[in-house]
Amino acid sequence: MDRQIRRLGIAFVALFAVLFAQVAYVQVVAADRIAAEPANAPREIKAEYAVERGQILAANRTTVLAESKPNQDPASAYKYLRDYPTGELWGQLTGYYSRIYGRTGLEQAMNPYLSGTAPEFATQNLTDIILGRPKRGGTVITTLVPRVQATARKALGSHQGAVVAVDPSNGDILAMYSNPGFDPNTLSSGSDQQIEKAWQSLISDPEKPLVSHAFQDLYLPGSTFKTITASAALENNWPPTKTWKNPHHLELPQTDTHIENFGDELCAGGASEVTMEEAFAESCNVTFAEIGMALGADKMTAQAQAYGLCRIAPVEGEAAPCLNDTIPFILPWETGRFPEASYFDNNEPALARSSIGLDNDLLNPLHIALIASAIANGGTLYDPRLVTEVRDATTGQPITTFDPKDYGHPLTSTSAAELRQMMVGVVEHGTATLAQIPGVTVAGKTGTSANLHGPPNAWFTAFAPAGPSQTATIAVGVIVLDGGYLGNEATGGQVAAPIAKQVIESYLRQG
Amino acid sequence: MSAVAATTERTRRVRTRTGLTATIVAVIASVLAFALQGLGLNDKVPAGLVVYGVAFAVLALGGWYAVRRLARDADPVLYPTAVLLGGLGLAMLFRLMGARNHPEFATEQAVWLAIGLGVLVATLALVRDVRQLDAYTYTIGLAGVALLLLPIVPGIGTEINGARLWINLGFITFQPAEAGRILIVIFLASYLGQRRELLAAGVGRFGLPRAKDLGPILLAWGASLLVLFLERDMGASLLLFGVFIVMLWVATGRWAYLVLGLVLFAIGAYVGYLAFSHVQVRVDAWLHAMDPNKVADEGYQLSQGWFALASGGMVGTGLGLGSPTLIPYVGSDFILAAFGEELGMLGVAAVLLLYLVVVGRGLRIAVERHDNFEKLLAVGVTTVLGLQVFVIAAGVLRLIPLTGVPLPLVSYGGTSRVASAVAIALLLRTSAGPYFRKRRMRTTTKEADTQVDV
Numbered sequence: 001m002d003r004q005i006r007r008l009g010i011a012f013v014a015l016f017a018v019l020f021a022q023v024a025y026v027q028v029v030a031a032d033r034i035a036a037e038p039a040n041a042p043r044e045i046k047a048e049y050a051v052e053r054g055q056i057l058a059a060n061r062t063t064v065l066a067e068s069k070p071n072q073d074p075a076s077a078y079k080y081l082r083d084y085p086t087g088e089l090w091g092q093l094t095g096y097y098s099r100i101y102g103r104t105g106l107e108q109a110m111n112p113y114l115s116g117t118a119p120e121f122a123t124q125n126l127t128d129i130i131l132g133r134p135k136r137g138g139t140v141i142t143t144l145v146p147r148v149q150a151t152a153r154k155a156l157g158s159h160q161g162a163v164v165a166v167d168p169s170n171g172d173i174l175a176m177y178s179n180p181g182f183d184p185n186t187l188s189s190g191s192d193q194q195i196e197k198a199w200q201s202l203i204s205d206p207e208k209p210l211v212s213h214a215f216q217d218l219y220l221p222g223s224t225f226k227t228i229t230a231s232a233a234l235e236n237n238w239p240p241t242k243t244w245k246n247p248h249h250l251e252l253p254q255t256d257t258h259i260e261n262f263g264d265e266l267c268a269g270g271a272s273e274v275t276m277e278e279a280f281a282e283s284c285n286v287t288f289a290e291i292g293m294a295l296g297a298d299k300m301t302a303q304a305q306a307y308g309l310c311r312i313a314p315v316e317g318e319a320a321p322c323l324n325d326t327i328p329f330i331l332p333w334e335t336g337r338f339p340e341a342s343y344f345d346n347n348e349p350a351l352a353r354s355s356i357g358l359d360n361d362l363l364n365p366l367h368i369a370l371i372a373s374a375i376a377n378g379g380t381l382y383d384p385r386l387v388t389e390v391r392d393a394t395t396g397q398p399i400t401t402f403d404p405k406d407y408g409h410p411l412t413s414t415s416a417a418e419l420r421q422m423m424v425g426v427v428e429h430g431t432a433t434l435a436q437i438p439g440v441t442v443a444g445k446t447g448t449s450a451n452l453h454g455p456p457n458a459w460f461t462a463f464a465p466a467g468p469s470q471t472a473t474i475a476v477g478v479i480v481l482d483g484g485y486l487g488n489e490a491t492g493g494q495v496a497a498p499i500a501k502q503v504i505e506s507y508l509r510q511g
Numbered sequence: 512m513s514a515v516a517a518t519t520e521r522t523r524r525v526r527t528r529t530g531l532t533a534t535i536v537a538v539i540a541s542v543l544a545f546a547l548q549g550l551g552l553n554d555k556v557p558a559g560l561v562v563y564g565v566a567f568a569v570l571a572l573g574g575w576y577a578v579r580r581l582a583r584d585a586d587p588v589l590y591p592t593a594v595l596l597g598g599l600g601l602a603m604l605f606r607l608m609g610a611r612n613h614p615e616f617a618t619e620q621a622v623w624l625a626i627g628l629g630v631l632v633a634t635l636a637l638v639r640d641v642r643q644l645d646a647y648t649y650t651i652g653l654a655g656v657a658l659l660l661l662p663i664v665p666g667i668g669t670e671i672n673g674a675r676l677w678i679n680l681g682f683i684t685f686q687p688a689e690a691g692r693i694l695i696v697i698f699l700a701s702y703l704g705q706r707r708e709l710l711a712a713g714v715g716r717f718g719l720p721r722a723k724d725l726g727p728i729l730l731a732w733g734a735s736l737l738v739l740f741l742e743r744d745m746g747a748s749l750l751l752f753g754v755f756i757v758m759l760w761v762a763t764g765r766w767a768y769l770v771l772g773l774v775l776f777a778i779g780a781y782v783g784y785l786a787f788s789h790v791q792v793r794v795d796a797w798l799h800a801m802d803p804n805k806v807a808d809e810g811y812q813l814s815q816g817w818f819a820l821a822s823g824g825m826v827g828t829g830l831g832l833g834s835p836t837l838i839p840y841v842g843s844d845f846i847l848a849a850f851g852e853e854l855g856m857l858g859v860a861a862v863l864l865l866y867l868v869v870v871g872r873g874l875r876i877a878v879e880r881h882d883n884f885e886k887l888l889a890v891g892v893t894t895v896l897g898l899q900v901f902v903i904a905a906g907v908l909r910l911i912p913l914t915g916v917p918l919p920l921v922s923y924g925g926t927s928r929v930a931s932a933v934a935i936a937l938l939l940r941t942s943a944g945p946y947f948r949k950r951r952m953r954t955t956t957k958e959a960d961t962q963v964d965v
Contacts, residue, residue: 001707001886002878004761008890009874015901016867020860022908026820027856034821039806043818046834074612134554 045099049078054114054137054393056094056106059172063146065090066097066107066184068137082107082188088181089149092212093142093331093386096184100195104210106140106386107184109330113138113390113399120399124392136393142386143172151506152177155499160207161458161480162214164365165503168373168463168475170404171382174507176366178212180205215333218319218362219479222449223262223283223431223492224459225357227371230280230422232303233291234415240277240422246270250286252349259289259352262448262491280422281430283446285356292355297344300355304338306410307371308381311340314360327370327407329384336363357447368461369477371410375420376443376463376472378413380406417468424466427497432460435497437505441467444500446492455483460496464504474507476500526587527579533591534575538568541598544830548606551831551853557605563621567598574628581635582943589872589942593920593935596865597624597928600921602830603849610836616923623925627932634936640945641937645884648701655694656734658687659751663741688738688747689930693937696754696891703762704883711763728768731755732775739783745790746914748783750898752776757894762887790912797912812839816907819845819852820859827855842923844915847907862921863904869935870897876942889941892934 026034034040056066068080082097084090095105103111112118116125116137128135145165152163152175162178186198202210211217234240246267249258261267267284268274279287292300305311310322319337326335339360344351353359366384374381382404389401411419423443427435431446443466447459463475478500483490542564549557557563571594578590601621608617638644644651662668703710735752738744756772784790792809800810800817815838822833835841835849842849851859873893877886899916906913917927919934 001761001764001883004764005874005877005886005890008757008761008894009871012867012870012874012897012901015897016863016870018910019863019901019904019908022905022910023820023851023856023859023863026817026908027823027851027859028825031821031824034801034817037801037806037814037818039801039803039814040818040822043815043822043834043837046837047822047828050832 046077048115049080049099051115052080052134052136052393053082053097054116054139054390056090056110056114056140056142058142058144058146059174059388060146061141065142065144066094082184084184084188087183087185089153089177090144091181091184092178092210092214092216093144093176094184095331096182096187098187098195098199100192101187101199105331106142110140110387110390113140118390118400120390124399128394138390138399139393140387141389141391143167143174143388144176144386145174145507148175148503148507149177151175151503152499153179155502156480159480159484160213160482161478161484161496161499162212162365163499163503164214164369164477165507166366166369166373166384166475166477168376168472171370171373171385171406172388172404173366173384173386174474175503176212176214178214180207180209181212182209213365213479213481214477215329215331215364215366218334218337218364219457219459219481220449220451221336221357221361221363221368222447222457222459223285223357224363224368224445224447224461225355225361226280226283226288227368227375227419227423227445227461228303228307228309229288229292229295229300229355230276230419231307231375231411231415232295232299233276234418235303235411236295236299238276238291240280240418241275243273243275244279244287244290246272246274246279246284247286250289250352252352254346255349257349259285259356261285277422277425280445281425283426283431288356289352293348293352295355297341297351300351301338301341301344303410304336304361306381306408307336307374308367308407308410309336309338309361309363312337312360314339314343319362320360327367327381327383329366330386333366334362334364336367337361357449365461365477365479367477368459369475372443372445372461372463372475372477373472374410375416375423376466376475377416379409379411379416381408381410383407420466421468423462427462431491431493432462432497434493435460435462435501435504437464437501437508440465440504440508441470442501442504443472444497446497448491451482453482455486455488456490457481458484458486458490458495459492460500462497462500462504464508474504476503478503523583526584530575530579530587530591533588534571534594537591537595537598538571540595541571541602542567544599544602545605548602548609548830551829552606552609553831570625570628571598574632577632578635578939581632581946582939585939585943586872586876588868589935589938592865592868592872593931596862596869596920597627599850599862600846600918603846603853603921604842604923606831606853607836607842607846607849610831616842620923620925620928623928626925627928630929631932631936631939634933635940635946638937638940641885641888641941642882642945644697644888645701645704648698648705651694652698652702655691655698658691658694659734659738659747660741661687661691685926686924687926688742688744689926690933692747692750692754692895693892693930693933695751696758696895697888697937699755699758700884700887700891703758704887707762707883710759711765728755728759728771728775732779736779736782739779740786743787743789745783745793745912746902746916748779749902749914750895750916752779753898754891754894757898758887758891761890762883793912793914797906797909800909812845813907813909813913815839816845816848817909819848820908823852823855823858825855825857827851827853827858829853840915843917844903844913844922845907846918846922847904863900866897866900866919869893872942873897873938876938880941885941889938892937896931896934 053068066084069083071081095107097103097107114137148165156179164176165174249260251258261284308327310326311324312320350359390399420443426432427442427444432444435442435444442464444462449457451457458480460478463472478496480495484495604620605617608614735748739748760769796809799805800813806814830853833852835852838845877889880886903916905911917924919931
């Protein structure tokens with residue numbers, strides 16, 4: 001019998017060896033593949049909610065945009081809840097962190113850092129295990145300035161639109177607000193039913209509060225685009241003082257249509273010729289259509305691309321997809337668009353319209369603010385930066401930093417200085433006198449673009465201080481949709497410029 | 512004589528020291544696991560830690576002392592291993608039930624573990640010599656079959672999750688199959704111990720047993736199928752037949768029985784598959800647990816078990832820090848997956864190794880005893896435990912279709928705990944030999960020593 005008993009022992013060892021092999025397979029060899037199955041999402045989300053997710057802080061490192069708070073409900077499966085102390089003010093930037101609808105915004109873009117799973121946390125996590133400290137996600141420090149954001153919201157008031165403020169010296173986003181926004185708390189905490197209800201009302205809202213007008217949508221830029229046409233002219237060594245014919249209407253070749261100035265007015269009082277700087281200050285369409293056609297499609301498309309507008313093959317009635325990658329940003333965004341050169345072959349009227357921000361040109365407040373920043377800083381186009389660094393929540397030690405990056409040099413410093421002077425003229429005696437700030441030189445450019453659905457969209461882009469030897473510290477891009485408070489009578493100078501003024505003032509006053 | 516006596520005394524001292532040290536280690540590890548699960552779950556040491564620790568230590572060490580008194584030469588490793596398995600299981604149950612806000616279920620299991628300890632000691636006290644049991648071959652056998660079939664009796668039998676293996680006596684619900692299995696093992700050890708030569712000698716054509724010797728194996732097969740058909744309990748059926756075949760083979764040494772057993776098992780399994788939709792569902796779930804259209808449905812429990820194991824990885828999330836409560840019946844059938852998620856591959860390997868220690872010690876006892884009944888009893892009890900661990904672990908790991916049997920000593924379940932305690936007690940008693948005989952021998956030894964010394 002003993003022989004059988006020993007054999008039985010060997011059989012048991014063999015059976016258990018099979019178990020060990022399978023354990024090693026499921027838990028180590030194939031573990032990553034199995035754990036990544038979509039059906040395992042509830043476990044992954046629960047694990048995420050068990051970690052104290054990192055804070056998202058403003059540039060001052062004290063204002064909290066998002067943080068995790070211990071769940072007061074002991075019966076809940078989730079240990080922490082995500083809290084956004086100022087509700088909708090930062091909603092479109094932080095995004096939401098929802099156990100049902102996932103993550104967006106910085107919550108998504110910075111998730112590996114906020115949840116503490118990024119490779120940079122390896123040593124920290126090990127230390128935490130050894131010291132028995134609970135695992136905490138990293139603190140994300142943004143470039144955002146709360147008082148500028150608050151001013152932007154207040155200045156927009158009840159009007160749909162968006163405001164972006166950028167630091168021209170490095171591309172840091174100081175503020176980026178779009179109205180209507182949404183409160184991410186409604187998607188992050190509460191019962192599943194409450195979250196589902198909040199989601200339904202957000203996605204069925206015709207004003208699309210989940211989409212930021214500041215960087216996730218595109219609009220005809222109108223006259224703000226003249227900054228790009230003027231850049232191309234200056235780069236082509238046509239000085240601001242160069243004079244251009246000044247007809248009442250510019251008859252377009254190949255068709256019987258013409259281009260007229262805003263409100264069908266006479267530019268420069270109807271003089272037979274006008275300088276580029278004067279035409280810029282008064283925003284004469286006729287002149288800039290002439291300039292664009294004189295430059296030709298190649299130079300215009302090259303300048304637009306240098307400013308980071310992507311090439312498109314225009315499609316009737318919608319924003320065509322980009323044919324090339326352009327300015328990178330941490331959040332998913334829409335870069336400006338300009339048709340590829342071949343689109344203008346034998347199509348002079350399109351080139352004329354494209355030179356004044358019509359036809360298939362598209363921009364948004366973030367992109368125009370980046371363009372204004374490049375002009376303001378002497379010709380360097382920076383990638384927009386929203387996060388400067390991530391720090392360890394427990395020790396405060398930096399974990400990773402994000403340095404400013406330049407995208408390119410769309411214009412020389414000479415051209416930039418000339419264009420800056422032209423933009424100062426816009427505010428001092430042109431279309432944007434409402435943007436004047438006592439004691440501060442402001443440079444700007446207005447825009448008023450037709451809107452298929454109703455009153456025009458009012459644009460303004462600006463930077464300050466803009467004196468000859470001054471370094472600009474803030475550049476802004478503003479859009480007010482559907483004419484704001486003026487409706488059909490709206491212009492960029494009247495509706496958008498005062499908003500930019502308030503935002504710049506709020507930054508310079510205490511900056 | 513004196514040399515032998517001295518060796519015995521030294522061996523006893525070493526055994527005492529080993530057993531006590533191992534028991535203390537088991538107590539520390541168990542209480543530590545209890546503290547850690549509270550820390551992981553609620554960020555604080557559980558409120559009842561001191562009471563729990565003291566109670567656990569007193570009971571475990573008290574149990575060790577009782578075992579030493581009642582079965583002095585018992586295997587020193589078995590008891591501490593059982594304590595550690597029970598303690599780890601209890602800590603995990605407190606963690607699982609705590610997360611579900613029903614800590615009282617875990618407390619209930621703690622009481623059952625204490626009852627199990629009491630039953631272990633009582634068994635050792637009552638059964639002074641295992642060979643006493645050899646005298647009641649058929650009484651025990653009948654009692655075992657009766658317990659096995661009790662759930663079929665209308666009125667007291669209760670069906671839970673499609674299997675009719677519970678009986679409800681109003682004040683208490685339990686699974687008589689657990690107890691019945693032990694009685695049947697005792698019966699088989701007795702029966703086969705007496706008949707082994709007969710069964711081994713009888714060889715017909717092709718090395719097969721003669722038709723008249725096939726009776727017992729066909730009977731066992733029939734009983735297993737009956738359990739499967741009437742109670743729809745695949746696990747119990749499999750264990751019953753498995754332990755019978757193993758004991759028959761060990762007793763006779765004839766491979767033919769093993770082969771025949773496997774053939775009969777295959778037939779039974781195939782017939783069971785054809786006859787029962789719930790068997791088909793189990794097989795289908797086993798094969799297709801991860802299919803996208805089944806992963807949240809038939810395959811949910813198995814896929815969640817795999818997800819738990821995979822999420823645990825090498826070292827696990829730490830006690831109280833995973834999400835094992837996503838697995839249905841995680842406290843009973845799937846407790847191994849909970850260990851896998853929170854203690855990782857190393858934790859699962861440790862738990863399985865503890866069982867392998869039990870199996871190893873059990874078979875060693877079988878080899879060391881000289882009486883056929885004692886040998887077969889140790890083999891049977893060990894096989895029941897080892898096979899049960901394999902069946903549920905392999906089921907959770909998706910090596911075989913899942914059959915719901917508890918992980919002995921670890922899983923949720925009062926009956927299972929008590930039955931496992933009896934099994935451990937029988938192994939302890941077998942290894943220690945008869946109580947009264949030892950006592951007499953000790954007296955003689957002392958006299959002998961005195962005589963030699965003088």
